[in-house]
Amino acid sequence: MVPFGRVHDLVSDKAMLARVLSPEEIRLFHSTDEPDIPGIAGRLAAKEAVFKLFHVPDQTLPWRGIEILTADGGWPVVRLTGRAAELARLAAVGHIAVSITHDASCAMAVAFTAPNPDHRSAHGSDRQH
């Protein structure tokens, strides 16, 4: 869960925002004049939910390596790169789905692993190395 207030602090500093969102995610949120606070909060909540699937102690959250993008149909899709992809492989986490919801002042997300719909490989889904 991410309160919108926390995001207000982040978006006021571009360098800070660039540490938690990838360039592609930042492009998603700057199509309008005002930053999409609920949208960013939802993404951050989803990144944290995905990270918790990896069950790794003593690791920092690889914010930019867990990208929450948008499918053509509008639903969120997870793309893992770099350390995030490696942590998922080590945790034998396959395809990941997330669901994001918003309330008046915060966003919440849930992430779960599901059998890989494409049956591509035991560990492959949207991961890129």
Place this chain on the structure above:
Amino acid sequence: MAVTGSIDEVRDWILRRHPERQTIDAEENLIQTRLVDSLTFVELVYVVESTTGVEIDFDNIDIQNFQTLATIEKAFFITA
């Protein structure tokens, strides 16, 4: 290289975010006590960087350096 700020500035920054607290022991685990969560951690790294003038490679952070104020001080404030 001389470090500009002091660990007290980091302690004060954390305390400003936790008005329910008056002090933070140097050995108190900041993460286990939830004084610092994953989002605050991003900002904490930023505070340590701006306080010390040292740039931290955000993608290769050793989280052990951020467990307590003492470990932060040892890793970033005490120069050899």
